[in-house]
Amino acid sequence: MKSIFRKHHIEKSFSYIWLIIGIVIFFYGLFLKKNIVSSAQHLGLTFNNWDITLRLMNDMYLIIYFITPLTLFISAKVILESFNQQILIRLGSYKNWIYYSLFRFWTVFFPLLFVWVLLSVFIIIGFPQSWEWSSLSAIDGYGNPLFQLAENFRFPLIVLLEQILLIILAISFMHIVLSAIYALTKKSMFLIVINISVFLGGIISFKMLPPKLSALFPSTYLSIAKIFNVYGSVNLLFIFFLIIVLASILMLINTGKIKKNINKDSILRNLPLVIYLVLCLTGLIVTSYSYSNLSVWDICLVFLGGVSADNFSYVSFFSYSIVYFGFIYLIQLFFSKEIDQIGYYKIIRYRSLYKWFWSWMKVLIFKIILFLSLLIVLTLVTVVIVTGKFNFQITLIPTTLFEILYHYFINGFLQISFYVLILFIVTWVSKESIHGVVLLSIFMVLMFPGINFTGLIPVGLNSFVYLFNSSPFFLTNILLIMNLLVCSIIYYLFKKSLKI
Amino acid sequence: MLATQLLVEFKKAFTFKNLITWMGIILLLPLVKFFVIKGTYQFFKPIEVFQETITTYIPLLFPALVIMVYLPLFWQEKRNDFITYTRTRVPFHIYLISKALTNAYLTASVIFLLIFVPFIFSIYIEPHIGIIDYTTMDNHTVIPEFTFSQLLPYGNIVYALIYSLWVALNAALYTTIAFMLLLVINNSFVAFSAPFLFYHIFNFITGIFGIPQYSPLSTIFPFNIVKQPLWTVGIPFLFLVMILVIIFVFFIKKRERML
Numbered sequence: 001m002k003s004i005f006r007k008h009h010i011e012k013s014f015s016y017i018w019l020i021i022g023i024v025i026f027f028y029g030l031f032l033k034k035n036i037v038s039s040a041q042h043l044g045l046t047f048n049n050w051d052i053t054l055r056l057m058n059d060m061y062l063i064i065y066f067i068t069p070l071t072l073f074i075s076a077k078v079i080l081e082s083f084n085q086q087i088l089i090r091l092g093s094y095k096n097w098i099y100y101s102l103f104r105f106w107t108v109f110f111p112l113l114f115v116w117v118l119l120s121v122f123i124i125i126g127f128p129q130s131w132e133w134s135s136l137s138a139i140d141g142y143g144n145p146l147f148q149l150a151e152n153f154r155f156p157l158i159v160l161l162e163q164i165l166l167i168i169l170a171i172s173f174m175h176i177v178l179s180a181i182y183a184l185t186k187k188s189m190f191l192i193v194i195n196i197s198v199f200l201g202g203i204i205s206f207k208m209l210p211p212k213l214s215a216l217f218p219s220t221y222l223s224i225a226k227i228f229n230v231y232g233s234v235n236l237l238f239i240f241f242l243i244i245v246l247a248s249i250l251m252l253i254n255t256g257k258i259k260k261n262i263n264k265d266s267i268l269r270n271l272p273l274v275i276y277l278v279l280c281l282t283g284l285i286v287t288s289y290s291y292s293n294l295s296v297w298d299i300c301l302v303f304l305g306g307v308s309a310d311n312f313s314y315v316s317f318f319s320y321s322i323v324y325f326g327f328i329y330l331i332q333l334f335f336s337k338e339i340d341q342i343g344y345y346k347i348i349r350y351r352s353l354y355k356w357f358w359s360w361m362k363v364l365i366f367k368i369i370l371f372l373s374l375l376i377v378l379t380l381v382t383v384v385i386v387t388g389k390f391n392f393q394i395t396l397i398p399t400t401l402f403e404i405l406y407h408y409f410i411n412g413f414l415q416i417s418f419y420v421l422i423l424f425i426v427t428w429v430s431k432e433s434i435h436g437v438v439l440l441s442i443f444m445v446l447m448f449p450g451i452n453f454t455g456l457i458p459v460g461l462n463s464f465v466y467l468f469n470s471s472p473f474f475l476t477n478i479l480l481i482m483n484l485l486v487c488s489i490i491y492y493l494f495k496k497s498l499k500i
Numbered sequence: 501m502l503a504t505q506l507l508v509e510f511k512k513a514f515t516f517k518n519l520i521t522w523m524g525i526i527l528l529l530p531l532v533k534f535f536v537i538k539g540t541y542q543f544f545k546p547i548e549v550f551q552e553t554i555t556t557y558i559p560l561l562f563p564a565l566v567i568m569v570y571l572p573l574f575w576q577e578k579r580n581d582f583i584t585y586t587r588t589r590v591p592f593h594i595y596l597i598s599k600a601l602t603n604a605y606l607t608a609s610v611i612f613l614l615i616f617v618p619f620i621f622s623i624y625i626e627p628h629i630g631i632i633d634y635t636t637m638d639n640h641t642v643i644p645e646f647t648f649s650q651l652l653p654y655g656n657i658v659y660a661l662i663y664s665l666w667v668a669l670n671a672a673l674y675t676t677i678a679f680m681l682l683l684v685i686n687n688s689f690v691a692f693s694a695p696f697l698f699y700h701i702f703n704f705i706t707g708i709f710g711i712p713q714y715s716p717l718s719t720i721f722p723f724n725i726v727k728q729p730l731w732t733v734g735i736p737f738l739f740l741v742m743i744l745v746i747i748f749v750f751f752i753k754k755r756e757r758m759l
Binding site: 336436 | 575
């Protein structure tokens with residue numbers, strides 16, 4: 001295992017490049033230095049070492065036309081050259097290969113980053129030195145990219161450290177994504193096309209598109225000044241990046257063993273989940289944008305608000321349907337495999353219907369709890385990132401945070417498990433897969449105004465709008481009774497069933 | 501060859517169970533909604549009764565209804581490998597084409613009647629029976645207009661025919677997509693739910709982006725938004741036609757390996 005981490009010919013082929021990059025950055029730094037001196041003299045302001053250091057690290061021309069293509073080139077070269085069957089077999093899985101290629105990438109890229117940072121620090125020779133911001137970096141305009149940074153950070157040294165961390169995170173993330181794409185498709189043309197479009201997209205977004213859209217291109221994330229320009233803050237983005245990197249690493253754990261053909265199978269298997277997540281996120285982001293004047297919890301209440309007999313709007317109805325019935329649909333996909341396809345074999349193995357039922361029901365219960373926790377965390381984090389606010393007051397519904405959380409978790413759990421149990425009954429009784437679709441439609445119809453007057457039909461009872469005129473504990477009682485009823489029906493069905 | 505096969509398929513489709521299902525779809529759903537709105541709404545003209553009858557429940561059930569008409573029958577044939585044994589007496593492609601045509605035609609007819617029968621009832625029959633008390637109109641009364649109201653000046657029956665045909669055409673498209681997917685995908689639940697998913701996901705997306713005039717729901721049943729130009733209804737339809745073509749090409753490529 002250790003030997004494949006030895007020095008590789010890729011590193012050797014790159015060893016001369018950091019000399020060239022050093023020369024380029026050095027001369028560009030001299031050019032920037034001249035600019036700073038002339039504009040400071042022109043305005044009559046003082047300047048110091050941080051002006052040149054941070055400008056050299058944040059200069060968008062340098063990043064877009066030099067650093068980005070270089071990074072993409074190194075990334076593609078490392079991926080294409082380190083991907084072969086021998087290494088894959090020794091590493092055992094695609095996940096390990098991605099870690100391996102990340103390691104390889106950093107052995108090549110680290111000297112370049114080192115040269116960049118080192119030159120940015122050493123080019124200060126001849127400039128007045130200080131630990132504070134100069135008056136030149138505090139002015140708005142005149143081609144000064146550091147204005148917002150000087151406004152928000154006390155010491156420029158922190159900016160430099162955060163920037164280095166940001167570059168490491170952003171570039172690692174980019175390489176992980178690229179190598180995952182290559183591991184899935186194994187098409188070098190595809191990888192090259194993506195790289196070229198990322199590069200060109202960076203140029204186009206820099207020159208032509210409004211700053212909001214340049215958030216889509218990775219070159220933005222190499223410059224902390226540009227991020228301030230786009231987002232107006234940076235600390236949240238750090239968390240965001242950390243989450244994405246961690247999530248992508250965690251996701252990769254599921255990419256499977258090497259013997260499996262992960263090309264189409266794993267993509268198709270995860271496609272419903274991916275579509276579901278994309279839909280939820282789109283809904284969340286758009287809702288947070290359009291209600292950005294509300295507080296964080298209020299946006300949550302709007303997005304997961306749902307509908308009741310008195311409060312109805314198509315948008316919240318469809319949001320509820322996508323979030324909760326989308327989840328039920330994913331469970332239904334699981335059922336269609338668990339019951340229709342391998343049900344009989346598993347029942348024979350478990351010998352008792354109850355044991356079989358419990359064997360997957362406990363997994364589903366765990367999944368429901370996980371789903372609810374992740375949903376609320378995802379919602380809060382997304383809303384905070386999009387609106388950039390930390391205002392956690394609840395103003396829309398006259399209730400307490402405890403009641404909201406109680407309603408969300410307890411009633412949400414009971415409601416979803418009611419859906420799941422009903423779904424199981426339908427799938428168990430009728431072997432027609434069409435009835436699952438009909439059932440979901442009926443659920444949706446039952447949520448329409450004019451039907452569920454009394455709130456006794458247990459559909460959509462975990463909507464937040466029910467908190468307007470009923471207590472969450474009352475809803476818990478209804479849901480508990482209905483769940484018990486459904487459980488006894490299942491008990492009866494199993495008792496009667498001669499299927500075993 | 502195709503004509504005889506079509507005749508055979510038609511005969512096979514008219515089972516007692518199917519007829520009951522179809523009658524249930526055509527009569528029961530509008531009837532339930534009609535009695536729900538009877539006492540609670542205020543009406544000025546019969547056309548409003550019709551529009552209110554077919555709103556809310558029927559649009560939501562639409563993607564489920566279109567797959568209920570004929571597809572379960574076809575799915576049973578495929579699941580039980582019945583199709584393999586028909587190859588000795590009828591060419592494979594003729595068999596599939598006749599199935600697809602029967603499916604599209606029957607679904608479209610049932611959905612057509614689902615719209616057309618309530619129209620005839622509420623415009624021509626109900627005023628004579630007098631179940632609904634119409635409020636007399638004064639100068640301030642505004643009858644809301646919806647997409648397709650552009651056709652009303654040409655006569656009630658033209659409106660009814662063209663609108664019902666439009667819904668029927670959509671139904672045929674949705675059910676054909678499910679039919680093609682049943683051929684291509686092994687998991688029948690995914691195939692059956694594809695029109696349902698498309699319908700509701702696009703309603704959601706157009707809803708949150710604030711362009712409900714292009715949502716599948718509001719282009720097929722445009723009674724929840726204000727009047728739009730007629731061309732807007734074509735956008736999701738054309739998109740679906742494109743999807744159908746893509747699935748068809750996929751099917752052609754896969755055909756050698758299947759069945």
